[in-house]
Each structure stands twice: as C-alpha cells, then as structure tokens.
Amino acid sequence: MGNENLNEPLVKIWEKSVDVQMHFNDLIMRNRTIVISFVTAIFGAAAYSLKDATLVLQICTKQIHISTLIILFGMFFLIAYAYLDIRYYLRLLVGSVKFTEDLDNKYKELGLTTKISKEIDHKRAEEVLRNHYLILLIGAFIIFVFLLFCL
Numbered sequence: 001m002g003n004e005n006l007n008e009p010l011v012k013i014w015e016k017s018v019d020v021q022m023h024f025n026d027l028i029m030r031n032r033t034i035v036i037s038f039v040t041a042i043f044g045a046a047a048y049s050l051k052d053a054t055l056v057l058q059i060c061t062k063q064i065h066i067s068t069l070i071i072l073f074g075m076f077f078l079i080a081y082a083y084l085d086i087r088y089y090l091r092l093l094v095g096s097v098k099f100t101e102d103l104d105n106k107y108k109e110l111g112l113t114t115k116i117s118k119e120i121d122h123k124r125a126e127e128v129l130r131n132h133y134l135i136l137l138i139g140a141f142i143i144f145v146f147l148l149f150c151l
Helices: 008-051 065-106 113-121 122-150
Strands: 058-059 063-066
Touching: 008 065, 008 122, 058 065, 058 122, 063 065, 065 113, 065 122
Parallel strands: none
Antiparallel strands: 058 063
16 A cells, blocks of 8 residues: 555544445445345245235225235335435445545545545446336336236
8 A cells, every 4th residue: 555655543544434434335235135135025925925816905996915015015115225225324335435535535645445436436326226226116016016907
C-alpha cells in the first residue's frame, strides 16, 4: 500500500472504515440469505398446498385456492424486505463506502474503495439490486396470476 508516507492514526481510520464496509456487506448478505430461504419456504408451502384441491377460500363470489394467498403473502414479504434492503441496508453500506472514498481521494496512497467504486458505482449497485428484486417479483406475480385465474 505504500503507507510509509501515512501516519499510523490515519491508517487505523482507513482500516476501520474498510472493516465497517465489510461488516455492513456481511450483514446485508446474511439478511438476504435468510430472506431468500424464507421466501423459498413460502413458495414451497404454496406448491405443497396444491396437492389438496379442497384448500379453497370463498372470497366474494370467487373460490381461491390457498396457494394463491400464500404466494401473495410471499410477494408482500419480498416487497417489504426489498424496500428495507434498498432504502436502509444499502444506504448504510454506501455511506461507509463514501467515507472511505473521501479518505482515498485525500490520500492517494490509499485507493482500494475508490477503485472498486469505479467498477460499479453507487447508482449502478442500487439499479442492479432493484432489478434483482423486480425479477423475483415478476416471477412471483406470474405464478400468482396463474393460480388466481387458472385454478
């Protein structure tokens, strides 16, 4: 890193800021893993419920199979978590990255975070994350519509 020109407290601040980035990234990845597991279980429960054609609810004048409502619940859960992920967790990570970028820009001997951010900037990261959730929701919506109108 060539830190002979940098003082020790500055290096410690930089190291700590990278640690914070790693902490937020780890937190985000663990949460996403839990959410994807939960959503998969919800969709699995919907698929399993299809074994019994008598699991229907009368809503107004329409009979709706319980699997349709289970998928709807999964979609709401996924939307709620996507909002939390994009509007809260991602913001924590981006804030820590911006702090480290400021250090990188002030002390050119540093620079790891800035180099990574040049490959995928903050707006692009949010766009990719939004598209990820959108693709999952479109798939769930297609299943929901199929169950609603074809069963």
